[in-house]
Structures are given as structure tokens and as C-alpha cells.
Amino acid sequence: xxxxxxxxxxxxxxxxxxxxxxxxxxxxxxxxxxxxxxxxxxxxxxxxxxxxxxxxxxxxxxxxxxxxxxxxxxxxxxxxxxxxxxxxxxxxxxxxxxxxxxxxxxxxxxxxxxxxxxxxxxxxxxxxxxxxxxxxxxxxxxxxxxxxxxxxxxxxxxxxxxxxxxxxxxxxxxxxxxxxxxxxxxxxxxxxxxxxxxxxxxxxxxxxxxxxxxxxxxxxxxxxxxxxxxxxxxxxxxxxxxxxxxxxxxxxxxxxxxxxxxxxxxxxxxxxxxxxxxxxxxxxxxxxxxxxxxxxxxxxxxxxxxxxxxxxxxxxxxxxxxxxxxxxxxxxxxxxxxxxxxxxxxxxxxxxxxxxxxxxxxxxxxxxxxxxxxxxxxxxxxxxxxxxxxxxxxxxxxxxxxxxxxxxxxxxxxxxxxxxxxxxxxxxxxxxxxxxxxxxxxxxxxxxxxx
Numbered sequence: 001x002x003x004x005x006x007x008x009x010x011x012x013x014x015x016x017x018x019x020x021x022x023x024x025x026x027x028x029x030x031x032x033x034x035x036x037x038x039x040x041x042x043x044x045x046x047x048x049x050x051x052x053x054x055x056x057x058x059x060x061x062x063x064x065x066x067x068x069x070x071x072x073x074x075x076x077x078x079x080x081x082x083x084x085x086x087x088x089x090x091x092x093x094x095x096x097x098x099x100x101x102x103x104x105x106x107x108x109x110x111x112x113x114x115x116x117x118x119x120x121x122x123x124x125x126x127x128x129x130x131x132x133x134x135x136x137x138x139x140x141x142x143x144x145x146x147x148x149x150x151x152x153x154x155x156x157x158x159x160x161x162x163x164x165x166x167x168x169x170x171x172x173x174x175x176x177x178x179x180x181x182x183x184x185x186x187x188x189x190x191x192x193x194x195x196x197x198x199x200x201x202x203x204x205x206x207x208x209x210x211x212x213x214x215x216x217x218x219x220x221x222x223x224x225x226x227x228x229x230x231x232x233x234x235x236x237x238x239x240x241x242x243x244x245x246x247x248x249x250x251x252x253x254x255x256x257x258x259x260x261x262x263x264x265x266x267x268x269x270x271x272x273x274x275x276x277x278x279x280x281x282x283x284x285x286x287x288x289x290x291x292x293x294x295x296x297x298x299x300x301x302x303x304x305x306x307x308x309x310x311x312x313x314x315x316x317x318x319x320x321x322x323x324x325x326x327x328x329x330x331x332x333x334x335x336x337x338x339x340x341x342x343x344x345x346x347x348x349x350x351x352x353x354x355x356x357x358x359x360x361x362x363x364x365x366x367x368x369x370x371x372x373x374x375x376x377x378x379x380x381x382x383x384x385x386x387x388x389x390x391x392x393x394x395x396x397x398x399x400x401x402x403x404x405x406x407x408x409x410x411x412x413x414x415x416x417x418x419x420x421x422x423x424x425x426x427x428x429x430x431x432x433x434x435x436x437x438x439x440x441x442x443x444x445x446x447x448x449x450x451x
Contacts, residue, residue: 350393
């Protein structure tokens with residue numbers, strides 16, 4: 001083993017250990033960027049490689065950041081408090097009904113925004129909702145855990161809901177439109193199955209009847225921000241507020257739809273995402289008088305640094321021969337048939353995600369596929385199996401995704417204690433079964449529609 005290869009492997013292992021350990025609550029972007037810097041110093045990643053990395057993650061990064069900007073803008077309008085208040089009303093005092101509405105909210109927020117943004121926004125809102133219902137820590141955890149799992153897994157049906165999915169699409173030269181056409185139906189059915197299975201697992205821990213909220217979540221927001229909102233919202237009736245929120249939501253939905261139209265016509269999707277965020281910024285400026293400057297503080301730019309740095313490290317492992325070794329191991333299995341190949345690669349990426357995090361796992365799995373000289377339909381199907389392993393299978397442990405790490409950090413900040421055993425009691429049952437079921441659904445859907 002050469003010095004460069006040994007250093008790259010050492011840097012990767014140490015980077016992942018620090019990310020999982022997070023001493024002093026250090027942001028995951030710091031160890032990733034330091035690790036990337038060390039890999040660059042070895043010379044195993046060249047200037048040409050860096051240019052290739054930038055080209056692959058540039059559009060994906062702009063799209064994800066523009067989407068998060070839209071989420072932050074909606075939050076400033078009180079949309080998420082409004083949505084939480086709707087949950088309390090729609091649940092009609094039923095703890096079981098509340099479970100399903102939380103599942104629906106988290107699913108839609110990930111589809112409209114992305115998995116990291118969904119976790120960053122819906123988790124505090126769910127905490128606010130559950131605290132208003134005066135639930136104790138033990139009663140809150142099933143709702144928070146099931147919501148986090150479905151929010152993270154819901155990045156599977158559409159690639160634009162996860163930055164690592166968008167990057168991987170660039171590697172296999174697959175359009176967002178084709179990605180959605182091939183996986184949306186089986187993945188959505190798999191997510192419904194996951195929600196149903198989680199409900200069976202956590203049902204006994206859910207309160208059958210909910211107490212009345214201690215306060216009005218919606219009104220508390222608009223009262224607190226009356227000055228920033230120029231008093232308009234406090235004077236408006238709830239019906240007018242409802243129409244305003246629905247208009248905002250409709251605009252976001254239209255922008256999301258136009259992203260897929262752009263992908264179909266080979267128009268860079270980041271153009272649509274940026275256009276939508278700019279329109280919302282001026283919309284907010286006009287109605288609330290809030291200048292765009294605050295966005296610079298609220299957007300989690302560290303996600304870009306983390307993604308770029310991890311890709312540099314993975315490129316170093318790729319150049320060191322890791323993907324060539326994986327090709328030698330996986331190619332005989334892939335040649336046995338598409339079903340065996342899909343399940344094997346999906347499970348492999350699931351395992352790697354829970355050991356190393358899903359960002360490097362999906363990148364390694366995708367780079368490995370590109371070295372196998374597969375026909376187009378086989379390449380795309382196995383790639384989508386990797387996505388299922390990366391987005392769903394990675395949730396077996398709470399360290400498998402950046403979104404789940406962010407979720408646990410938010411809980412700690414709000415002094416909500418969740419132990420690994422609480423997480424594993426649900427994930428060990430739900431995640432392996434859901435991953436296999438979704439992989440099988442993908443295979444039969446591709447055979448039926450594209451075979």
C-alpha cells in the first residue's frame with residue numbers, strides 16, 4: 001500500500017469518527033473540510049478531479065440551498081406554526097389521528113423542500129405542538145421519531161429532496177425526470193408501508209386521547225411577531241390568513257413542479273430553484289418589509305462545505321482503488337440477474353451508510369456502478385436500489401444520515417432525551433423490512449413499465 005493510499009484511508013476513518021463523536025458539539029463540516037484538506041495535500045486528488053467535483057456538486061448545491069431559502073422564507077410568514085396549528089385541529093383529540101397527520105406533514109415537507117430542511121423546520125414545530133398538548137417526554141418520542149424517520153426516508157421518491165441524490169444523478173448522467181418516473185411509485189408505496197409498520201410498532205406508546213392544547217400555536221406566533229408583520233396578520237381573520245398561506249404553498253408547489261419540467265427539457269434545474277427563491281424573497285420584502293440579508297445567517301451553508309469535502313475524500317478513495325476492489329466483489333453478483341443485483345447493492349449501501357454515513361456510502365456505490373460497463377436500464381435500476389439503501393436503509397442507526405444527526409442535535413438543544421435503545425426498538429424492526437420491500441417493489445415496477 002502506497003503512502004497516499006494509506007493516508008487517504010486513515011483520513012476517511014478519522015473524519016467519520018469525529019463526525020459521529022462530535023466532541024464539544026463541533027459542526028460536521030469542520031472535520032470533513034479538514035479531512036479534505038489533508039487528502040488534497042497528498043496529491044491523490046488532482047486539480048482536474050477538483051474541477052470534476054465542482055461540476056458535479058455545483059448545480060445540486062445551488063438547488064438545495066435555494067430550496068432551503070424558500071423554507072426559511074415561509075417560516076418567516078408563520079407558515080410552519082400555522083401548519084402545526086392545523087395538525088392540532090385536524091387530530092380532533094385523537095393521538096392516533098395525530099400520528100398520521102404528522103406522517104403526512106413530514107412527507108410533504110420533504111417533497112416540497114428537502115430532507116435536511118424538513119428536519120430542521122418540522123422538528124421544532126412538532127416539539128412546539130407536542131409541548132402545547134402537554135405531553136411528557138415518553139409520549140413525545142414516538143411522534144418525533146416516526147416523523148423524523150419518514151421525513152428523512154421521503155427523499156427517496158424524488159431526487160431533488162436530497163443533495164447527495166442530486167450529486168449521484170450527475171455521476172450516472174440521469175435526469176431528475178427519469179429518476180422520478182422510475183422510482184416515485186414504488187418508493188411512495190414503500191413509504192406508506194413504512195408508516196403503517198411504524199404505527200403498529202409505536203401504537204401502544206401513543207396516547208389514544210389528546211388533551212386540549214394549552215395555548216393557540218398559531219396566534220402565539222402572530223402575537224409575538226406582530227411588529228415584524230406590521231400588525232397585518234393580527235388584524236386579519238383566520239380565513240384570510242388561510243388563503244394567504246395556501247397561496248404561498250401553491251407557489252412553492254408550482255416551483256417544485258417546474259423543476260421537473262425543466263429536467264425533462266434539459267434546462268438546468270437550479271435556474272428554476274433560484275428563480276423561485278428570489279421571487280419569494282421579494283414577496284416577503286414587499287409584504288413584511290424584511291430585507292434578504294437575514295437569509296445569509298439562517299441558511300445552513302455548512303451543508304455545502306460538508307458535501308464538497310466528503311466528495312473530495314471519496315474521490316481520494318476512488319483514486320486509491322476502493323471502487324476497483326468493490327467492482328471485483330460486486331460484478332459477479334450483478335451478473336446473476338437484476339433482482340439479485342438490486343437487492344445486493346441496496347443492502348450493501350445500507351450497511352455502508354450505517355457504518356460511514358449515507359453521503360460517502362452512496363457516492364462510493366454510485367462510482368462503483370459506473371466502472372461496471374452495465375447496460376443503461378440495469379445501471380439506472382441498480383443506481384435507484386442504491387438510493388433506497390442510502391435514503392431508507394441508512395436509517396437503521398441514528399448516525400446513518402446527516403438529517404438524523406441534525407434531528408438528534410435539535411432534540412438535545414430542546415432538552416428532549418432520546419436514547420439509542422428508543423431509536424433501535426423502532427428502527428431494527430421497521431427499516432430492514434421496509435428497505436427489502438421497497439427494493440422488490442422497484443424491481444417489479446421497472447420490469448412492468450420499462451422492461
